[in-house]
Amino acid sequence: MGRLFVLNLEGKIYSCKHCRTHLGVTDDVVSKSFQSRHGKAYLFNKVVNVTVGEADDRMMMTGMHTVADIFCVGCGSIVGWKYESAHEKSQKYKEGKSVLERYKILGPDGSNYWATHEAYIGGSDADDA
Template identity: 75%
Template sequence: MGRLFLVNLEGKVYSCKHCKTHLAVGDDIVSKSFHCKHGKAYLFSKVSNVTLGVKEDRLMMTGLHTVADIFCVKCGSIVGWTYETAHEKAQKYKEGKSVLERFKLSGPDGSNYWVSHETHIARGEQEEV
């Protein structure tokens, strides 16, 4: 695979909960109102230390989007997705931005977000993905 070069971020850093690799900073949060199958998710204007998966069209609660899953570059865990194309005019602001699932992250204070099984069942059909 070769040598792995990681970007170390400064400030309020969100990290991969598995390997602690820096993924994004709090100042780059666009919205905290996103949801996924594991609960809360945050929309970031930029993320670091991730690789992109295959682009695919997904029908989400806000319409059709072309997205690619994003993976932690160090451990390979899926941590969210990035919006390539929003097919509805009102959703164009998402293009080029990435969603990180809070369940997959350690917060700036080192905390992990855990969702209860009941919350997962109750919200499962309301989520964006």
């Protein structure tokens, strides 16, 4: 494995809660109304310092999507997922965007969010953006 290059972001930053690697900025948040199995999640136009896993089809709350888990490059933790493609026309706006799960990241003010105890059946997704 070669040398790891990590981008340092400026402004109000979301970072990995385990290693504090920068992942995104507040200006790139598209929606804060997403849900994951563990609670709230945010849809981002762009995230950095992540690697993308293998894509697979998953049934989400808003239908079938092809998604890939995304991992922090600093520590390897799964921090969310990336939408590769949406099978329904109304969901196409998600393609190429990424979701960061709140319980996996630190907020711009350094706040730490915890996973909820409720499990969400049928995958993770937003009702509307």
